[in-house]
Amino acid sequence: MLAHLSAAAATLAQAAQHVDPVAFVVLALAVILAGAKLGGDLAVRAGQPAVLGELVAGIVLANLDLFGVTWFRGLASDPTIAILAQIGVVILLFQVGLESTVRDMMKVGVPSLLVATFGVITPFALGWGVGALILPDESWYAHAFLGATLTATSVGITARVLTDLGRARSAEARVIVGAAVIDDVMGLVILAVVTGVIVGADRGQPLSLGETGLVLAKATVFLFGALGLGVLLSPRLFSLASKLRGRGVLLATALIVCFSLAYAASAIGLAAIVGAYAAGLILEDVHFREFALRGEQHVKDLIAPIASFLVPVFFVLMGLRVDLRAFARPEVLGLAALLTAAAIAGKQACALGAVGGGLDRLSIGIGMIPRGEVGLIFASIGTTLTLRGQPVISQAIFSAVVIMVVVTTLVTPPALAWSLARGEARAARRATRTGAG
């Protein structure tokens, strides 16, 4: 009887394998979502953004292998989970893009443009320098890539803090959000160039300065070309789509625009996220008017559940890829510490760009500190690039980048609250003095 039962059990286990390659994937998704929500809850209770909790949940689960539980670490190298995480990132950048329009980007003004420029160049240079200092054996490509991971601001965290403090509509908030939009774009262009150069070098074709310029030009032309064409064509596309019968047409059309531009960006050598972000920038409320008149939900509301499902997969996966054992090596710990310092100090150059009277420069510099998703996305792309058979971003460097992301995210809310209070006190003193004189 027992033999029968165990034979039947073996048959069933075999059946599960035969029937459903999806079984492992759904189990992994259930575990990842549970980890993300529990981690997110703890982070929110500690006054931190939920994304930090998702990242830490991944770090905790993967490093249970220190106690012999290795199953979670296995998730970190599953190709299907990796693809789902990447679709999640494409959806996330599309969602971020939907929050601004091309018009918003055009009118951010001189302070935002300067803040963004200083806030991209300085961390890029500092990150490169830290790489050269701590990792002299790695090629300069790895150093440059490390610099690139420090460029883009994750404005979501700052926006949340400003909202919580009732300062979302201040001049500083406008400059920060405008600069973050621009430095996303600049960061993506830097990523494209660095990636192009590394891929060329890996194929034994080190690019000359002229060719590097060509890649830069191509990235810029794509981005502005896609934005220009998109702004022209998307109203017509949505007007045509609004004539289609059946359900889910609006969501499907928005996803088609997002996925097509993500593919187009990839096809010419840029990251898929560049295209997804451009797609989000292109789409404006006015395109959805005909759908809205029929009482359909807004695209943002339709994308939100898909993002809730797939975006945590990316952040938990990034956490799962962190190996705490790497920090037993002093140079990795040193790299994490210096990289974090470079990330924080680099963005203080933003204060130089905050031209114009009465702006609280310190708060602007602090508001630009958080790196979050874009730094992680860049680093994860770095782990897939190879140079002489080795990944450009090694497991240890990746772990250091994640620590930098965690720390820059952790320090921003209290630092920003402090500097805004300080700025207000100064402004009050100045007003008193002016009134007295």
Next chain:
Amino acid sequence: MLAHLSAAAATLAQAAQHVDPVAFVVLALAVILAGAKLGGDLAVRAGQPAVLGELVAGIVLANLDLFGVTWFRGLASDPTIAILAQIGVVILLFQVGLESTVRDMMKVGVPSLLVATFGVITPFALGWGVGALILPDESWYAHAFLGATLTATSVGITARVLTDLGRARSAEARVIVGAAVIDDVMGLVILAVVTGVIVGADRGQPLSLGETGLVLAKATVFLFGALGLGVLLSPRLFSLASKLRGRGVLLATALIVCFSLAYAASAIGLAAIVGAYAAGLILEDVHFREFALRGEQHVKDLIAPIASFLVPVFFVLMGLRVDLRAFARPEVLGLAALLTAAAIAGKQACALGAVGGGLDRLSIGIGMIPRGEVGLIFASIGTTLTLRGQPVISQAIFSAVVIMVVVTTLVTPPALAWSLARGEARAARRATRTGAG
């Protein structure tokens, strides 16, 4: 210069491959969604359900290879697209399950239970017979599997027609919907048993009648165990979850229940969809009360965009797997024709179960005809089962099953409209006669 440009282009193409394995997937998703929505539009205009258009869009795209365009056919064998389609099916069955509760299932009543039983046994037997007749060289396992694909009703199509005709609240509608819920469950149990038997046979362990009974018992115990436990535990789970901070907790909790039960079903040798459907049945509005009080959207509204994104991937993929060249072989054409006849005739046995006064039996039999998603899901599982190295459901048999699904879906709306009108006329005549007598 040209040489430089082409070298740069090659570098960029290489970069795209290096950087983004997601590029192909997003392009495929854009194409599939576009095909699904255009096909759906044409189907709706022709008075047919959108799902039929999605299926036909897939058939058209794949068979463009008859004209030398082979790219779309390639999508049919991509493993990532297959996994996304399967996640789509899991979400679909969860969504279908959410439309009913365990309590609804308990009170469908004797007519629904009898209608479901006749409507499962007769098509199963007829499908098995058609297989034996047309495919004498295939094993009896393939014949049994073919029977299983004919068991489950796709009630969505009938429900839509009844709604359109203003008959959604009639006694016939209640019997049909109740029976469709029950025959989904019965179909899933038959699938589990047939699959278990085939997997055993493939491993050289043909199951005895007793062991077949064991598989049947296991499937039944799982289903009722999961439903019983789920009904007990899920209120507590959602009450705990409602205490978590952060966004997207309700959706994540619902998905965790769905994915966990889908995995549990797989782990004991049932199809993942059995678990997903059970998860949907378990969840009831009352569990979401605490979330609803906070003004959060209903789970159905949160699942809908995810379903709009992933479910069409499944239906277009099923269409992509149809090879029209198979119909050049007379036995495949014969199989498709006889299978369709068996599918239609088999469900007319449902009329026998429609006990109770005044029910329009012909309309009930016709209302049970559409096969839709479940037949396709069963057939696609059959293509992954092997017996002596050959898939149990071959490419040609799969194509015949798809044709059966298309035809049963096409004939139902006009047939049902006719039979309901006939039933009403009869009832009116009877009423007149009774009134006169």
